[in-house]
Amino acid sequence: MRLLLVDDDEALMEMLAERLIKQRYAVDIANNGEIAQEFLDLFTYDLIVLDMLLPDIDGITFCKTCRQKHISCPILMLTAKDDSKDKVRALDAGADDYVVKPFDFEELCARIRALLRRDGQDATSTLKWGELSIAPDTFEVLYGNHQLHMTPKEYALLELFVRHPNRVFSLDAIIDNLWAFEDPPSGDAVRTHIKGVRQKLKAGGAPKNFIETVYGLGYRLKALEPTALTEAKTPVPASELPTQADMEAAIAKAWEVHQDTMQERLTVLEAAVAALDIGQLSPELQHAGRSQAHKLAGSLGCFGFAEGSRLARKLEQLLQLDVPLDNEQVFQMTSLVEGLRQNLANGGSQQAVSTAMASTPQIILLGAGAEFSQALMSFGTASGLRIVAVCDLTQAESKIREHPSDGIVIWLPPPRAARAMDLLERLGKKIGEKPLLVISDVVDFRQRLIWVQQGVDRILPRSTSPQQVIQDLKQLLQDDPTASKVMIVDDDIQVLDFLKTILSPWGFQLTTLSDPTQLLQTLETVQPHLLVLDVEMPEVNGLDLCQVLRADDRWQQLPILFLTVHEDIPTKQDAFKVGADDFISKSVMVTDLPMKIKSRLQHMQARE
Known part of the structure; x- marks a missing residue:
């Protein structure tokens, strides 16, 4: 967390800063109001310690100015004046606390911690996120019953994430929060700290992606699994799901x-x-x-x-x-x-229905009985997936050629398990990175290891319900849809409405924008993981928008796909010159766009 000390007593502030730095804070010092204002214009602070009397401005006026500029962080007034009228003036001006000089360093630090707790995640002395517990008073970090030993910067980094669990922090934002103005590290150094925290969390029993990478944006804590599991166990009426x-x-x-x-x-x-x-x-x-x-x-x-x-x-x-x-x-x-x-x-919307249905994710189910197949098909349809059931495993490869799939589920009772190895190996090569699930009660470790090496993503027991199989498939297909935010910019409302219809089964969080002049503002609000742009729009050209985004540090890595009626080579060349990642014609967008988006998001994940 980042603190600003505003006081012209440099010796006193150096001593206070030294104490605070030992408590994992990043500290900047300003000896007058002008320098303090320059710091506030550059950085966002979690707390300000403000002297009542400054060389160029009094603390009361400065405090009022901060509040008028909507600076909402806690302000602790530090002064030699102990008159109750001065305290009232300071608190009425917007101060959150008032400490009189001379002061006890331990008491002052405790007051700072109290103000940060009040303004942070909750009012308790311990910060929690799932099984992770952090004690700001003692700097102890626990995951479950395992104590994790963190370096000062690792601790500060973890506390920053836990205090703001839903916020994505870019490298620059992390540096602004955790390092003083005079000592900023490189981006590689910050990545090294994040890697160290991840390794220590994993050693303590946390998931590998406890701190997740949000592609092209930064880092944040992964959403808690218990909430997702609770929601998954709650039966959702089929009538509420897209069929x-x-x-x-x-x-x-x-x-x-x-x-x-x-x-x-x-x-x-x-x-x-x-x-x-x-x-x-x-x-x-x-x-x-x-x-x-x-x-x-x-x-x-x-x-x-x-x-x-x-x-x-x-x-x-x-x-x-x-x-x-x-x-x-x-x-x-x-x-x-x-x-x-x-x-x-003559009409043509029925052809669009057929084409859109052809773009719905298709899963081939191999070897299951009629009852399970029928149930899986029903739940699949209710969840936006098409299930093609093939009872005979010997027909598997021919059926896959006839019905190109987005994933495969194989039902393997123990008698078939040994004979299925060659089939699994061939299927794994055919479907590449697409989901491959096996439903089997085989418990032999070596057998399961071979399956995994052959490309199997999940091994589920035969007692698994059809609903759970569908949930696993959707999770694999969507690569955590809660993190897959897609933004589409097109001046044609009809196109935007149609895109919502064909992309909804894939689980993307969609944001559509018909006014391209609002792009930068909307990007800041949405923070998408992928952007789809039209080329030709009124007032502003999609190519120009792309060029502007590629010149902005925040959006240089954002995947950008062009979706347009223009199919000529020069337009495609222009798109790639300004930084496009892909180019898709609207004439084939129903079949190509969902897979292009999914593929690009997977590519970004692999790079990370």
């Missing part, structure tokens, strides 16, 4: 809501073509027509109007021409608009 019928209804409803907008966009194009036909196409109408054609190309593709999307894209290209169009081009535009109207009249 295939729910998805079909959602897409159909989305089309019903937005089809009038599509017609309005088509009307603008018809007006542009009519004006062009009589030689009265204004620049404003041409711009409006080009904008509506661009949006139609993207949104129609989402709803299954593949041909309509192609026609709109051609119209956009023609309307981009600055030179006057010749008669042949005018005739071509008229034909394109007529074809677009017919395509909309």
Whole structure:
């Protein structure tokens, strides 16, 4: 935790700072109000110790200024004045405590600890997170019954995380909180401290990822497992979970809501073509027509109007021409608009339903009996997974070729276990990093070791309920969805609504933004793990946004995917030049986008 001492008695402050540093605090010293204000502009402090009389300003005025600037950390007033009126003035100005000089160092440190507890996690003397306990008074760290011996900086680092368990700390934020202004370490040094804390926690029985890496952002404490387990044990009615019928209804409803907008966009194009036909196409109408054609190309593709999307894209290209169009081009535009109207009249949302369902995660279940298979299929459908059951293990490989899967579950009773080794090895190679679960009561250690070496991710007993199997599958598919926050920026509301529909079964936490000018502010609030950008948007270009983010230390490592109707090579090259991680056409986004997002998040995890 970081403290600021504001007092012109340098000798006294040096002695106090030395005491506080021994208690694992980072301490900065300012000998007047101007320097103190400069520190406050640079850093966030957990507590301020403030003298009543400073060379350039009195402490009461400085305290009031801090509160007016919404600096909310505790302020302890330190002064030689012991008059009760001065105490009242200080407390009314916003001070939290008042200590009179001369003071006892131990008492002052105890008051500081008390103020930090009051402003921190809770009002108790012990900080807790799961089985981890920290005693700020004695600097003892316990995990369960195991005492962990931490270096001063390791202790300070752990206390910082426990006092703010839901906050993600970047390397810069950790340095700002734990090191004095005059002695900042390198990023590698901070990583070394984090590694040391993780090793000591693991040795004491904590999970390996007790302090987890939030990709591209920093570090934080992992959410407590008991809460997740309690929620997992609570039965969730199937009616509350997304089913295939729910998805079909959602897409159909989305089309019903937005089809009038599509017609309005088509009307603008018809007006542009009519004006062009009589030689009265204004620049404003041409711009409006080009904008509506661009949006139609993207949104129609989402709803299954593949041909309509192609026609709109051609119209956009023609309307981009600055030179006057010749008669042949005018005739071509008229034909394109007529074809677009017919395509909309013929409908296309059902194709979108089929395509979206094809993007739902598919799991192949091998070797299970009819009763278990039926139950798993039912719970899978309720949870947004499609289960394909294959009873005969000899048909496994052919079925996997017929039905490309996102994961495999194999039911292996003891008689089949030995014969399944070759099959597991072949399946492990075929599915790569995708989840592979085995349900078996085999307890032989060597047998289980071979399975794990062949790529098996989980071995579950045959008593495991279908609900639990689905929970394990979703956990493996989503790679901890609570940490997978995806933000999408597109000026087309229809596209954003459709993306919510097709991405919801994958468990991502979605944030959509239709106003790209609000991107930086929203990024600060959401702190996403992956960003999806459209290329062409009003007011600001997606390529320019990407360029700005790559120049910002906070977002240099943020994965950025471009999702656009533009499929030309120059646009793709421009995207990668400004720092894009991937480029996806809206025409194939239903099938490609979920897997691209998942793959990119897995890649980031592997790098960490």
